Amino acid sequence: MMFNPQSSESSLPTSRDTLLSTLETLPDALFVVDDATTIVYANASAQTMLGTTQEALVGNSFWCLAPHLVSTTLYQAVLKARQTRKLTDVDYRSPVTQTWFHAQISPTGVGLAVLFQENTEPTQCQDALRQSEQRYRDLLEHSAERVAMLTPEGLILEISQRPLTDAQVQLEEVIGKPLTAVPWWSSVPHAQRQLGAAIEQARQGETVRFEARIYPHPERYIDLALTLTPQCAANQQVEYLICTGFDITRYKHVEVELRTVLDTVPQFVWIRRPDGSIAYCNRRSHDYAHEMAEQPPEDEWFQHLPPTDRLCIQGMWHTAPRTDITSDEAASLQFVHPEDRERVLALQRQALETGEPYEFEYRLRERQPGAYRWFLSRGVPLRNEERQVVQWVDTCTDIQRQKQTEDALHQSQERVNHLMNSSVIGIFFAEGDVVVEGNNTFLRMTGYNRDELCRRCINWGSFTLPTSKPSLFQQAHQELVVQQDTTPFEAELVCKDGSRLDVLMGGVAFHGEVLQGIGFVLDNSARKELEQRKDHFLGMVSHELKTPLTSLKLQTQLLRKQLGKQGIDNADPVLSRMEAQLNMVTRLVGELLDLSKIQAGTLEYAQETVNLDDVLQEVVEIVQQMQTTHTIVVHRAASPPLLVGDKDRLEQMLLNLISNAIKYSPGANTIEVDIKTSEKAVTLSVHDQGIGIPQEQREKIFERFYRAVAPHQRAFPGLGMGLYIVAEIVKYHGGSITMESEMGKGSTFQVTLPLKRT
Ligand code: ADP
Secondary structure, X not given: OOXXXXXXXXXXXXXXXXXXXXXXXXXXXXXXXXXXXXXXXXXXXXXXXXXXXXXXXXXXXXXXXXOOOOOHHHHHXXXXXHHXXXXXXXXXXXXXXXXXXXXXXXXXXXXXXXXXXXXXXXXXXXXXXXXXXXXXXXXXXXXXXXXXXXXXXXXXXXXXXXXXXXXXXXXXXXXXXXXXHOHHHHOOHHHHHHHHHHHHHHXXXXXXXXXXXXXXXXXXXXXXXXXXXXXXXXXXXXXXXXXXXXXXXXXXXXXXXXXXXXXXXXXXXXXXXOOOOEEEEOHHHHHHXXXXXXXXXXXXXXXXXXXXXXXXXXHHOOOOOOOOOOOOOOOHHHHEOHHHHHHHHHHHHHHHHHOOOEEEEEEEEOOOOOOEEEXXXXXXXXXXXXXXXXXXXXXXXXXXXXXXXXXXXXXXXXHHHHHHOOOOEEEEEEEOOEEEEEOHHHHHHHOOOHHHHHOOOOEHHHHOOOOOOOOHHHXXXXXXXXXXXXXXXXXXXXXXXXXXXXXXXXXXXXXXXOXXXXXXXXXOHHHHHHHHHHHHHHHHHHHHHHHHHHHHHHHHHHHHHHHHHOOOOOXXXXXXXXXXXXXXXXXXXXXXXXXXXXXXXXXXXXXXXXXXXXXXXXXXXXXXXXXXXXXXXXXXXXXXXXXXXXXXXXXXXXXXXXXXXXXXXXXXXXXXXXXXXXXXXXXXXXXXXXXXXOHHHOOHHHOOOOOOOOHHHXXXXXXXXXXXXXXXXXXXXXXXXXXXXXXXXXXXXXXXXXXXXX
């Protein structure tokens, strides 16, 4: 299409040729362009100025072919003329040639006629303009940043020096060209597409920010943070775009280093964009997603979600820019425990909406089907200067171990609570002497209240009566200090009101700065009462039995005499057996009576000088009269073992020990008894070659009514009273009793008693 200015034709009756030759002779460059700024005519001066021909110009974009003339100011003036359809003129300096131009833009029938005059003699006003333009140019040239003015379509109107230096290109090579087509961008298709999309968006009036890696030079890349800002005219039309690129290569390096570090951490780490999509994920999350994606899905839940939910899920993590992850693999919520999914989704969404940091725990699938591990998910938003969220940094830490420990702790806490709430056992915690905590049962037993407990008014030393001897509590305390626990012991607890309570107590200690311990108190009063009743009953029974037994014995003696008088001798063995049985029962009843007296603390002891040798002699004689199976071998003391005490009781002690020795050594035929005296004490040993006593029974055999239960022991008759009485008699005389035994070989009981002081 050739230039055909209709208006000129109608007003000036000159021929087209005349007109054209006139235009051709114009000293100033004249371009006629259509509405798309495509050149439809350029006069000779214009051709000379651009160093090209009419043919090369016509049909091409003015902005692209006339880099010497292009500037943002001119572009704005052209837009204005096109909109107002009025003659518009403008002074500006060519960014390429630095030449000042005065441009006149007049609307024509086909578009615009643009006339350029080189402007060398500025007016005062133009001078000011020049200065301002100069500053603007200086700014563009010396700015460290990359700045370009673009048409809304993305053609470069002006550009700062920095990107030109980057790419080693001249200004005129890029002016008027689409920014996407210049080497920085054209060599990276992905970045080129990104920029194209951003320009399209900015053209709609939106400020667009994005990051891109460009290659201004094949060997060199720059990471840029780009902003495309649309500039609008008064009518809200986008006039041109300002494109700024901020060099973030160094930051990116740091980021790469950081990611390298993040790849080594055991947590899942990922960075998300404000919309929730993943911008980065570390090696651990990547590996996990991959591993899990290979597993067959456990349920169809994910596939049945609405598409928006699925997108949200896919954005959660793993859609990282590691090229080998597909978005399907990244559908990570399907790895979340079914019971946690809804909650996780809701919390994720809430965080994205509110921009608040989040933290929650959830379970993720493991390799083995049906197995899950607990994770702690945390997200922190990163904000820009305008407080907008620009990124989310999310981490996910394996807390399975912690959870297990917590669960175990919880369970043990529960158990402790159950124990504490037990109405059977009183429990208290003490620090040093002070009771700092206690359950209701403990309070009920002692009569204190919780307030007193809180005020730390309860001192566990006050549970015991002040006595001259170290109390059981003090002994227990000592045991706690030494061995961290105390064997349960029976005690009388002094309650707040002074009343006494029979209890069974035990405790464990753990050392802090002060000794801390837990005490257990069991109300023993019912058992004690029962025991007392039983003791009372035994006392009564043995007392009641004693009288008829004595009478029976007398009657037997009487009978023996009368039968003797009548000359009936053959009844003798029967009477002897009767007497032997009566003696045995009498001894048993006597022991029972002693036992109840010991319990009641009423057993009486005589105080006389006793020669233990003599006592032993008597006992051996009695025993040998009754027992002929064993020979009792006695090793006497060098000096007479004189002591102060009760002769009968000491006799009873010896009788019990020797009888036991005989009883529990059925296969043997000797019993050895040794008496040795030292300066202060006499030691008496009774040694048998009998069945022996198992290790675990050695503590117990001195307890009241204790009888060994092993089958080979049960065969021996007895009531478990003998050794208890022996121990009591020894205790009364200020002595001690020990025992050594070897199974199947025999036992030795050793009694040490203090000698009489002379
Ligand atoms: P009893 O003999 O009536 O059962 P004791 O109090 O005299 O009761 O003894 C308690 C337990 O100690 C006995 O049941 C027995 O198992 C064990 N015992 C005592 N003396 C001996 C011994 N010389 N040899 C083996 N076991 C013994």
